[in-house]
Amino acid sequence: MLNSDAIVFDKVMKQFPRAANPSVQETTLHIPEGSFITILGASGCGKTTLLKMVNRLYEPTSGRILVHGQDINRISVNELRRDIGYVIQQIGLFPHMTIEENIATVPRILGWNKQKIADRVNELLELVHLNPSDYRKRYPRQLSGGQQQRVGLARAMAGNPSILLMDEPFGSIDAITRSSLQEELTGIQKMLRTTILFVTHDIEEALKLGDRIVIMKDGVIQQYDTPLQIMTRPANRFVSQLVQSEDVVQQLSLMSADKVMIPIEEPSHPDESMVQSSDSLRLVLNEILNSSYPSVVVTDSSDHPIGRITFEQLKAYIAISKVMPAT
The missing domain is CATH 3.90.1280.20 (CBS domain Like)
Structure with a gap:
């Protein structure tokens, strides 16, 4: 395990009960500190399962996962998740809470004082381009889908996590808003150097966002490389066809x-x-x-x-x- 790795999958496999084949075949994978990794593949390829094993929403059937050098099975789930933000497509904001209260959820659990929480809420709203004075006291139902997704991102980052897991977070958002959120996310990631694992089935999104891309099929990683290498030197025919590697414009x-x-x-x-x-x-x-x-x-x-x-x-x-x- 290198000191520069934020996450290591060490011969990790996940077999669900009654499933004919493992969702994730035996996998070894190193995720560098501060990198933006996109995980690309069709529905059922194992990409979300791989993601959810990092914060122990799913437990590996075999193998081990290291986060900052520690075996996650030797860390309590609560302690582990304090350092890992999680963003999903459905957003999951609490409808009865204001935007301010939603973002403050994790800092409150961590025991932060009121002033520190208020400062953090304002900081994050500004980071995701929502004016704090305009949005703090609103409720999720008063926001557009894109605005809600921004709040979801702010809430995931509220406890200063070093790792952010994102499961198709922009999948249900219109193309213009999606492009804007992608730009904002890459800007935030470059500024904060948060390690991001980002699941998507959208090829252009994976190529645009990722420093490196994991391409999966049937629970097996087909290639793990930079966007340019994947486009110009696909590992096999499946990868070539998936990313349309001969598309010169791409x-x-x-x-x-x-x-x-x-x-x-x-x-x-x-x-x-x-x-x-x-x-x-x-x-x-x-x-x-x-x-x-x-x-x-x-x-x-x-x-x-x-x-x-x-x-x-x-x-x-x-x-x-x-x-x-x-x-």
Whole structure:
């Protein structure tokens, strides 16, 4: 067990009574501290079972799970869950409690004083972009689905957990709100460095959010890798077909301009578009296709030109990135 691992699955298996096959086959998996891991697969593949064993909603049939180096079977359930936030699709806010009271649930259990709880509620509401003065005293029924999900996220984070388990939390939310919540979640995760395990059946969501992705089928991990590696080097045909690895546009979305640009040697042309170094190659392609000039200038965060990407260069990248059919 490495000190940098927040969670370790050590030969973990889960067999439910009367089920023909294990929900999770024997699995060994290391989750680094501060990482955002998405778990992707079809319904019944074992992804939610894997997640729920971390906070002992399900007990493993065999093997062991370590959280920050400790075997979770040697920790009381209450102690374990104090350091693990849990967010589900149904949200589960208490309808008879105000938003403030919902978020304060865990801090109250932990024995925090009233001022510390009030400060934490305000801090979290601001973090999820809900004005505390407008929302503290409202009830869940007075909020939209997206707002309720924000409150659910705030409540899960209220006790300062180091690990956050999320089971298809945005599955029932409209596409625009979902995209906004995804952006907010990644921003929060980068700021707080919380370790997140995020279950989804949505391929684009898994690719967008995850530092690394676990792909499961029939209780077995098919691949555990970065989004780009999964897109460009799928482990088998199932992975290739699941993530549509030959979709070049999807691949371009995963690579930033600074990884492909060449140093700028000539002044920019008046017709050249500008992109930032962190922008995706998909945006670069769109800019070139919508421009009369066959290249873009890449700038740093202060808008100083630092590189250039030509259409020919982009085509060459696409050519070498294409994946041979998986065998």
